[in-house]
Amino acid sequence: MTEPDFVKRDFIMCDLIAKKRDGGEFGAAEIEFWLRGVLDGSIPDYQTTALLMAIYFRGLSEHETFLLTDAIVRSGDVLDLSHIPGCKADKHSTGGVGDKTTLIAMPLAAVCGLTIVKMSGRSLGKTGGTADKLESVPGFRLTLEPADLQHQAEAERLVLITQSSNLTPADKRLYALRDLTSTVDSLPLIAASVMSKKIAAGADVIVLDVKFGRGAFMPDAANAVKLAELMVELGRQAGRKIAALITSMEAPLGRAVGNALEVWEAAETLRGYGAPDLRLLSLALTGEQLYLAGLAETRRQGFRLAAQALEDGRGLTKFLRFLRAQGGDTAKLEQGGFLLAKTVLVVRAPRGGYLQAVDAARVAGIVQHLGAGRLRVEDKIDHQVGVWFDKQCGDKLTSGEPLAHIYAESEEQAKAAAAALLSACTFSDTLPELPPLIYGVVTTEGFIPWTELQQDYQ
Numbered sequence: 001m002t003e004p005d006f007v008k009r010d011f012i013m014c015d016l017i018a019k020k021r022d023g024g025e026f027g028a029a030e031i032e033f034w035l036r037g038v039l040d041g042s043i044p045d046y047q048t049t050a051l052l053m054a055i056y057f058r059g060l061s062e063h064e065t066f067l068l069t070d071a072i073v074r075s076g077d078v079l080d081l082s083h084i085p086g087c088k089a090d091k092h093s094t095g096g097v098g099d100k101t102t103l104i105a106m107p108l109a110a111v112c113g114l115t116i117v118k119m120s121g122r123s124l125g126k127t128g129g130t131a132d133k134l135e136s137v138p139g140f141r142l143t144l145e146p147a148d149l150q151h152q153a154e155a156e157r158l159v160l161i162t163q164s165s166n167l168t169p170a171d172k173r174l175y176a177l178r179d180l181t182s183t184v185d186s187l188p189l190i191a192a193s194v195m196s197k198k199i200a201a202g203a204d205v206i207v208l209d210v211k212f213g214r215g216a217f218m219p220d221a222a223n224a225v226k227l228a229e230l231m232v233e234l235g236r237q238a239g240r241k242i243a244a245l246i247t248s249m250e251a252p253l254g255r256a257v258g259n260a261l262e263v264w265e266a267a268e269t270l271r272g273y274g275a276p277d278l279r280l281l282s283l284a285l286t287g288e289q290l291y292l293a294g295l296a297e298t299r300r301q302g303f304r305l306a307a308q309a310l311e312d313g314r315g316l317t318k319f320l321r322f323l324r325a326q327g328g329d330t331a332k333l334e335q336g337g338f339l340l341a342k343t344v345l346v347v348r349a350p351r352g353g354y355l356q357a358v359d360a361a362r363v364a365g366i367v368q369h370l371g372a373g374r375l376r377v378e379d380k381i382d383h384q385v386g387v388w389f390d391k392q393c394g395d396k397l398t399s400g401e402p403l404a405h406i407y408a409e410s411e412e413q414a415k416a417a418a419a420a421l422l423s424a425c426t427f428s429d430t431l432p433e434l435p436p437l438i439y440g441v442v443t444t445e446g447f448i449p450w451t452e453l454q455q456d457y458q
């Protein structure tokens, strides 16, 4: 971590904890001192966790959050993408169930003129991250030599690699301690953690997808908007063009939850057979990137450009070229036979009527039990297992027709998952009223609600 000149004196950690406990505000030198001590081991974990708990209850001002974010960015490598031509864009989701929008939005953005050099971590969650999903394509490589990365960024405008091991090391340490001390759910700590990684990854344009609901970090839309406003402000202060979509994560996004299944669904969506919710959000995220980058004059034009790239097949062609450029064998993805789980079990609708709700958090738990998630980074995951929903919320059902397919390693696991899946679903006699998937967009100028946005997304 490079040390600014103003870090001349040391503080006493005990005093910093007391200051925050009593509601005080830190300056840059105090935050710098703390993070330096976290990284060099001179501040013991028990003092850092006490401070994290004080921050959890007392919060951080916007200025403190900016200082913390900036110090975390400088704690490790900062990617310099300036030698790669064009406008570099990134998108980030705060985490959802069945969220494979990156796989769809990335190639669409690339064919519309943006350059995507994306770093993606392996997930520690209940379901896989983008890196895990892509590893279900045989041969796909997540590490590239710098010269190959540069070549691919110029030739394809699309590269995805695993996160460099020295990107934001202070965040890795703090996150591990937060995870063990129930201090993850703090708006300023989440904002600093997410934005430090995005800023260090070097993109000029950043579009966030901040999720709320049963399957997300944030319980409700109001808190998601607050988090988004903070992150957008941090990005703006760091000189990036940034906006955040606020989206519901009550039910899984699209039809698939599970690594290979989600890659298959992404390809199907790019072929033009996407579920409406997944298509809408993927196009909205792509369009927002194009609009922020100045490649579209309006949000509506951004959405239309993305939709055209999907409808005329350029997005699919780019997705397959990208996979092959990084060593992926796309034959089975193109011809079928990509889904290879040992057992496939059909879950049938227990009654007629409508599918009213599907609990995203419980679906994530089911898919984790099938083997698609991990508890430690080194854990192996099963890329082939998961759930494919034949029906989505609001769909009409006839008793006995397929509701979902379970992909599992054994019949026993599939049966247990099927029973759990049925109890995660709610049914109704009448057409349920579903809230919009996109609640609004937080921009540097303010919040735009769905009622004003929907005309742009057509």
Ligand code: URA
Residues within 6 Å of the ligand: 094, 175, 184, 189, 190, 191, 193, 194
């Ligand atoms: N994701 C992150 O990267 N950091 C957090 O603190 C929470 C979610």
